[in-house]
Amino acid sequence: MKLFVDCKKAGHLCDKGQYEDASFFEKLNVRFHNLICKHCSDYSERNAKLTKLLKDPKCRQMPEECKKRIREELERELAKEKAEQKP
Amino acid sequence: MANHQLDPQKWVDKYSDYLYNYTIVKVNDKEVAEDIISETFLAGLKSMKNFKGEASERTWLISILKRKIIDYYRKINSNKGKAEVRMNYSSDEETGDWLEERVADPFDRTAEDDLENTELGVAIYACLNKLPEKQAAIFKKKTIEGQDTETICKEFDITPSNLWVIIHRARTALASCLEENWL
Structure with missing residues (x-):
């Protein structure tokens, strides 16, 4: 294992870090890399900001059971229309 | 048009x-x-x-x-x-x-077109709609629904490295879209 990684690897590990998919050592890799690389340190900052926005309670999601209900309703209506067109 | x-x-x-x-x-x-x-x-x-x-x-x-x-x-x-x-x-x-x-x-x-002064959630999903369909679907599953990499890879028949490339592209595009239109 290397302590210092290249930009490509650092970017990938930074992405993984946004999902808690990066190990402690990998997070350390990103930190070390960012010390010497302005570009990647900007990328990390932007990436973290995006993660924060996506977790904001103002970014809402329609509940899954409601989506399911609407999907079924639409399918029923579509089937009905098809049946009406046939005869 | x-x-x-x-x-x-x-x-x-x-x-x-x-x-x-x-x-x-x-x-x-x-x-x-x-x-x-x-x-x-x-x-x-x-x-x-x-x-x-x-x-x-x-x-x-x-x-x-x-x-x-x-x-x-x-x-x-x-x-x-x-x-x-x-x-x-x-x-x-x-x-x-x-x-x-x-x-x-x-x-x-x-x-x-006008995302300024809109709510965060509206802006995020409007930007997500601009991504290619498959990219958006994979990104949503991974990021918003929090599914794990393996499950998504199986569903879309892709490798984990494919997945991370897709996630990377989606994140970059989304960040730019939000910076342009919302922040």
Whole structure:
């Protein structure tokens, strides 16, 4: 294992870090890399900001059971229309 | 101009979260929002023949949704004993029947293009809608639904490195879109 990684690897590990998919050592890799690389340190900052926005309670999601209900309703209506067109 | 097509089978996956964020800030009630969106999709289905293909599918759905939201407020207002909904023209030169004229407008371009001053959730989902379909679906599953890499890879038949490339592209595009339109 290397302590210092290249930009490509650092970017990938930074992405993984946004999902808690990066190990402690990998997070350390990103930190070390960012010390010497302005570009990647900007990328990390932007990436973290995006993660924060996506977790904001103002970014809402329609509940899954409601989506399911609407999907079924639409399918029923579509089937009905098809049946009406046939005869 | 591109001729847009309607594909109702994908409506829920593609637009329900966007419409949900859009509606909830306007009616401030989860259940009401769910009902309005369900009505919107059904109304869309019924008036599919009227779709000319000039607006994008999403813009078209939003224009139906807006009418449904206004209908909702009209209904609760008439229940309360005819309180008046006042909506004024933006300038004095324009006169006429505000509701009927504006609502009859088949699509409203600002709904799609102007994300400034919109709510965070609306902006995020509007930006997500600009991504390629598969990219958006994978990104949503990974980021918003929090599914693990393995499950998603199996579903889409891709390798983990494919997945991370897709995630990386989606994140970069999303960040730029939000910086341009929202922040």
